[in-house]
Amino acid sequence: xxxxxxxxxxxxxxxxxxxxxxxxxxxxxxxxxxxxxxxxxxxxxxxxxxxxxxxxxxxxxxxxxx
Numbered sequence: 001x002x003x004x005x006x007x008x009x010x011x012x013x014x015x016x017x018x019x020x021x022x023x024x025x026x027x028x029x030x031x032x033x034x035x036x037x038x039x040x041x042x043x044x045x046x047x048x049x050x051x052x053x054x055x056x057x058x059x060x061x062x063x064x065x066x
Contacts, residue, residue, distance in 0.1 A: 006057045007038065013061040020044065021064065027053075 007013065011024045021043040028037045028050065036053035 003036075005036075005038075005053065007061070007063060011063050012043070012065040013040070014064045016060055016062060022049070022061070 005027055007024050009024050009026055013022045013024065014020070015022065022040045023043060025039045025041050025048065028039050029035065030037050030050070030052065037050050038053060038056045039048060039050050040056075041048055
């Protein structure tokens with residue numbers, strides 16, 4: 001990752017728009033452009049998602065665990 005990540009592996013997050021809860025699985029790179037990204041899991045159904053770091057850290061997610 002090019003800068004320190006806002007969220008760490010294991011952090012639980014809430015998406016402010018949908019209210020969904022997620023867990024950070026790992027940090028990754030998007031192959032097409034080498035952009036930093038997060039891999040995260042939806043706690044409601046166990047599905048996995050990948051989102052660019054810039055989107056994850058733009059305020060749409062908040063950490064819900066300490």
